[in-house]
Amino acid sequence: xxxxxxxxxxxxxxxxxxxxxxxxxxxxxxxxxxxxxxxxxxxxxxxxxxxxxxxxxxxxxxxxxxxxxxxxxxxxxxxxxxxxxxxxxxxxxxxxxxxxxxxxxxxxxxxxxxxxxxxxxxxxxxxxxxxxxxxxxxxxxxxxxxxxxxxxxxxxxxxxxxxxxxxxxxxxxxxxxxxxxxxxxxxxxxxxxxxxxxxxxxxxxxxxxxx
Numbered sequence: 001x002x003x004x005x006x007x008x009x010x011x012x013x014x015x016x017x018x019x020x021x022x023x024x025x026x027x028x029x030x031x032x033x034x035x036x037x038x039x040x041x042x043x044x045x046x047x048x049x050x051x052x053x054x055x056x057x058x059x060x061x062x063x064x065x066x067x068x069x070x071x072x073x074x075x076x077x078x079x080x081x082x083x084x085x086x087x088x089x090x091x092x093x094x095x096x097x098x099x100x101x102x103x104x105x106x107x108x109x110x111x112x113x114x115x116x117x118x119x120x121x122x123x124x125x126x127x128x129x130x131x132x133x134x135x136x137x138x139x140x141x142x143x144x145x146x147x148x149x150x151x152x153x154x155x156x157x158x159x160x161x162x163x164x165x166x167x168x169x170x171x172x173x174x175x176x177x178x179x180x181x182x183x184x185x186x187x188x189x190x191x192x193x194x195x196x197x198x199x200x201x202x203x204x205x206x207x208x209x210x211x
Contacts, residue, residue, distance in 0.1 A: 047116025
């Protein structure tokens with residue numbers, strides 16, 4: 001399968017990964033979200049059906065809400081580095097919450113059973129956005145799509161995990177780590193951030209937003 005990538009180098013905008021064999025647009029970039037905006041509240045279940053609420057999971061110093069999935073090469077590329085991030089920053093009051101928004105009917109790898117299996121290897125909650133309403137409320141567009149909030153759940157950083165991509169150098173989480181360090185140091189949020197690039201969210205029929 002031959003892939004071609006069209007990337008918007010600056011700012012937030014459409015990024016498409018075209019599968020020349022199937023002709024599908026497989027990737028997207030994150031949407032702009034106003035810094036300082038309040039995190040939309042939610043209650044979701046994990047892959048085993050256990051409910052969890054944002055405010056119960058939030059960290060004392062900050063919270064990373066990140067939309068991820070099981071099959072996207074962009075997520076698979078950075079998942080180990082995300083786990084290291086979660087372990088490194090947990091002692092400093094940062095909690096990570098993973099959310100899978102994908103349609104499990106069209107993509108069987110994204111069923112709750114598979115989410116539960118992946119979650120067994122993670123140190124943070126991995127939740128199921130079954131009706132995709134949480135992804136819509138966050139204006140999420142891709143996986144991975146990270147949202148870093150401060151201790152009061154105000155958006156501090158929304159951008160790429162790092163500049164690495166599948167097939168290239170190993171993921172480090174450099175951009176997110178730098179933003180988290182600034183948050184913990186009490187530095188005001190930086191306006192400029194490179195958008196996250198990843199697989200487009202696999203919306204159920206009728207749910208796809210008009211981004």
